Amino acid sequence: MGHNIKSIKEACALALRVWRDASPFFFSIELWLMVLVAVASVSGVFLAFMGDPLSILAFGFAIAYVGTRAVLHARRILSWPFI
Numbered sequence: 510m511g512h513n514i515k516s517i518k519e520a521c522a523l524a525l526r527v528w529r530d531a532s533p534f535f536f537s538i539e540l541w542l543m544v545l546v547a548v549a550s551v552s553g554v555f556l557a558f559m560g561d562p563l564s565i566l567a568f569g570f571a572i573a574y575v576g577t578r579a580v581l582h583a584r585r586i587l588s589w590p591f592i
Contacts, residue, residue: 539587546574 514520534540553567581587 538581542574542577546571549574 512523514523549567549570553564553571556564556567578587
């Protein structure tokens, strides 16, 4: 998959084409749910280390993500097969 890019204009056109091909993933609910779970997991570990009981809430959100994914797949809102 080599690209013969000879000018800045061709490089910009290629970058724009790649962004347009990838934009459905970046704007999907799938990605943002995964990002929220990652943030909840990291903050849950940090809060647990600090001894804050709010860590239970953060971990609860991360665990509820699995159930939410199952419901969204059942309703065919999400179509990607990975968790």
